[in-house]
């Protein structure tokens with residue numbers, strides 16, 4: 001890795017194709033928000049200036065990826081693109097059995113339908129919501145055991161994504177026969193994109209191997225997790241990023257991966273395992289729901305893009321810039337007095353809306369009030385992750401997720417300026433009430449009204 005003596009971390013790429021972004025007047029934004037029922041999921045893209053709704057499938061592909069797309073081989077069986085994809089994923093993960101799927105949750109669904117079921121349990125540092133939904137849909141129980149300080153936005157520990165080892169020991173001692181899989185989500189999205197230390201991955205792996213329970217990783221943000229191990233964990237500062245990533249996978253028996261994150265692809269996912277018996281079950285389920293094993297749920301061209309993206313995601317200059325961009329936005333908001341989850345995670349900045357708007361009660365959705373105000377002030381789309389998305393949620397957060405390689409430092413400065421205007425109005429911001437709501441996953445389609 002190169003020394004970088006400058007204070008400014010530049011985007012380590014130049015821009016070859018551009019896409020115009022909509023710039024709206026305040027009146028246009030207010031009208032759009034009204035039409036969307038104050039639910040940012042229902043805004044048309046034409047009404048969004050800076051879209052920080054998610055880092056999933058929203059990255060900018062490189063010239064190498066677009067070129068790879070053109071050489072995609074669309075053979076139904078035995079596609080050349082599958083061979084290239086499989087080689088890359090085997091090199092990355094060391095796992096023998098690799099299946100392409102259309103996105104991360106398809107891999108979760110295959111696992112849930114084949115090796116979970118009633119009476120079984122999955123332990124996770126924190127299940128992502130689609131993972132939890134798939135586990136529960138099978139009849140199994142999804143248990144989260146994050147470290148205690150993961151729930152404290154002000155705690156600045158380096159690896160708040162870790163699993164609570166004492167809770168793991170207790171669960172293994174009490175109900176070893178029930179536990180089907182122990183899983184680590186890297187990075188831990190639900191607690192702020194916080195990384196898991198290599199020490200924790202090793203400790204969890206060791207315990208699982210001692211009792212013969214499969215240890216899996218949700219590797220959606222494996223590259224960002226590897227970067228934090230390199231940057232924050234003593235002993236790993238001189239190890240190459242692909243070697244750190246390989247060590248993480250070597251400790252596991254299988255993985256699910258949404259290629260829409262660190263695969264820097266617009267669509268795609270991967271299911272991998274070392275276990276030939278499980279691989280056989282996965283293959284049969286894959287054929288039922290996704291497709292023939294040499295394309296899964298994807299086109300040959302997608303396999304090419306994912307293969308290139310997985311390698312580019314481990315480029316140290318890219319990861320340095322990536323982590324720096326998130327930290328830059330986090331520090332800017334912190335400096336202007338907006339409470340944020342610390343330390344900055346890998347893919348997003350989380351505003352602590354409960355502290356930002358202490359006068360808005362939890363049942364009036366302070367996070368939604370902040371998210372709507374960010375949109376009103378500057379067309380910035382974020383997402384509430386609090387009591388509107390998850391009724392009963394302890395934390396009231398607003399996530400500003402940074403798509404990969406898409407926005408420049410000027411965009412980030414603009415977002416901070418918009419946030420400063422929201423801060424100036426904070427005391428006068430009011431909460432929301434739900435006008436109309438579907439029976440489940442209400443955050444996608446509910447209509448709200450300001451109080």
Ligand code: F0G
Pocket residue numbers: 053054055056103104105106128130131185187189218220258259260268269
């Ligand atoms: N696992 C994690 C940790 C995730 O963050 C996601 C998706 C998935 C699995 C599911 O993958 O979307 O490809 O089916 N997270 C997105 C987000 C949606 O906005 O955080 P998928």
